[in-house]
Amino acid sequence: MPTFPDPPLTAARPSTRDGVTPEAWKALIGSTVGYAMDGFDLLILGFMMRTIATDLHLAPAQGASLVTATLAGAVLGGIGFGMLSDRLGRVRVLTWSIALFAVFTGLCALAQGYWDLLAYRTIAGIGLGGEFGIGMALVTEAWPAAKRARATSYVAVGWQAGVLAAAILTPLLLPLIGWRAMFVVGLFPAVTAWFIRKGLHEPALFVARPTRISAWSSLRLLVADAATTRISIGMVILCGVQNFGYYGVMIWLPGYLSSRFGFGLTQSSVWTIVTILGMAAGQFCFGHAADRFGRRPTFIAWMLGAAAMVVIYARLTDPMALLVGGAVMGVFVNGMLGGYGALMSELYPTQARATAQNVLFNIGRAIGGLGPVAIGAISASAGFATAIAMLAVLYLLDIAAMWLLIPERKGQELA
Numbered sequence: 001m002p003t004f005p006d007p008p009l010t011a012a013r014p015s016t017r018d019g020v021t022p023e024a025w026k027a028l029i030g031s032t033v034g035y036a037m038d039g040f041d042l043l044i045l046g047f048m049m050r051t052i053a054t055d056l057h058l059a060p061a062q063g064a065s066l067v068t069a070t071l072a073g074a075v076l077g078g079i080g081f082g083m084l085s086d087r088l089g090r091v092r093v094l095t096w097s098i099a100l101f102a103v104f105t106g107l108c109a110l111a112q113g114y115w116d117l118l119a120y121r122t123i124a125g126i127g128l129g130g131e132f133g134i135g136m137a138l139v140t141e142a143w144p145a146a147k148r149a150r151a152t153s154y155v156a157v158g159w160q161a162g163v164l165a166a167a168i169l170t171p172l173l174l175p176l177i178g179w180r181a182m183f184v185v186g187l188f189p190a191v192t193a194w195f196i197r198k199g200l201h202e203p204a205l206f207v208a209r210p211t212r213i214s215a216w217s218s219l220r221l222l223v224a225d226a227a228t229t230r231i232s233i234g235m236v237i238l239c240g241v242q243n244f245g246y247y248g249v250m251i252w253l254p255g256y257l258s259s260r261f262g263f264g265l266t267q268s269s270v271w272t273i274v275t276i277l278g279m280a281a282g283q284f285c286f287g288h289a290a291d292r293f294g295r296r297p298t299f300i301a302w303m304l305g306a307a308a309m310v311v312i313y314a315r316l317t318d319p320m321a322l323l324v325g326g327a328v329m330g331v332f333v334n335g336m337l338g339g340y341g342a343l344m345s346e347l348y349p350t351q352a353r354a355t356a357q358n359v360l361f362n363i364g365r366a367i368g369g370l371g372p373v374a375i376g377a378i379s380a381s382a383g384f385a386t387a388i389a390m391l392a393v394l395y396l397l398d399i400a401a402m403w404l405l406i407p408e409r410k411g412q413e414l415a
Contacts (some may be wrong), residue, residue: 073125153287243368282335
């Protein structure tokens with residue numbers, strides 16, 4: 001097993017129990033901007049796909065594979081960068097991941113055909129994949145226990161901000177500057193996040209950890225004993241259902257609104273924006289509720305809300321009810337994402353915290369990728385309303401996993 005020389009690390013000032021240091025705010029801003037970059041990049045690629053395919057003469061399967069390659073790269077990068085950050089440092093490895101993402105996103109603007117663009121998107125995805133888990137670990141280690149969940153919920157809102165910015169800016173800018181320049185626009189949040197993180201120091205908790213283990217050893221800590229293995233299984237279920245519901249709803253509902261109710265592009269866009277705003281509000285509220293009432297009660301409340309809302313939404317027919325219902329459904333279906341950073345940080349030690357965040361969430365992302373396929377298959381035989389309502393069963397499974405496998409550690413100091 002190769003070994004790495006221990007790099008010198010400078011510790012940030014620790015937060016007090018009830019106060020938040022300037023360094024903690026910088027960690028939060030840098031992580032939020034980085035996660036917004038992820039959401040912005042993925043959505044602009046989807047918006048530009050038809051234009052890119054026409055310009056580069058891509059077949060439909062080739063165009064779709066660009067998104068798949070980005071997500072596959074994100075899974076690999078998330079796992080690899082998560083393990084490295086537990087070994088070498090949060091800020092350092094995050095800076096590497098942003099640099100990798102920025103360089104290869106910029107190269108996408110120079111692509112001349114399918115294969116070089118596919119390579120650029122895959123490597124950019126590897127850089128993109130490190131953002132979620134390392135950013136969450138950095139924030140939770142810098143913020144006090146009493147405000148930990150709300151801090152991670154702010155990071156999660158960053159994704160929605162990036163998605164919203166892409167939904168608003170791409171239709172406006174794409175006809176004016178073209179798809180190549182849009183990839184250059186996508187560099188700006190990455191460069192901003194990079195400069196913010198250049199001024200950060202490692203959390204004192206990370207610098208003071210008793211031992212520094214190898215990257216592969218941090219992965220083994222996720223199944224260190226029977227109790228930890230149960231927790232890891234529970235987190236895979238939670239992350240899998242979270243992503244399954246999110247992608248199932250976001251991919252299929254615009255088409256459902258168009259085919260069943262005759263919504264045009266403008267109406268579908270309004271629905272999308274309102275739903276995204278609902279998701280952001282849900283994440284914000286989730287973090288504050290989890291800090292006040294505890295992780296398990298808040299997760300279970302949101303899961304019950306998601307199970308109820310997917311059933312209710314499938315029965316709505318009035319356009320205004322669909323608009324309002326989409327926002328409320330967004331609050332619950334994706335609001336839970338605001339709590340995963342704090343929850344996983346409290347369940348795993350410092351030596352494996354970023355590894356746990358990235359590995360478990362990306363396994364859930366891989367499972368969640370099956371959501372659109374499953375929803376589509378059920379829709380073809382039983383109708384979309386039935387398919388979306390069946391998501392309620394998954395949220396009930398979520399509740400069982402939370403109740404049986406995940407302990408409550410609200411307010412505890414990180415180990």
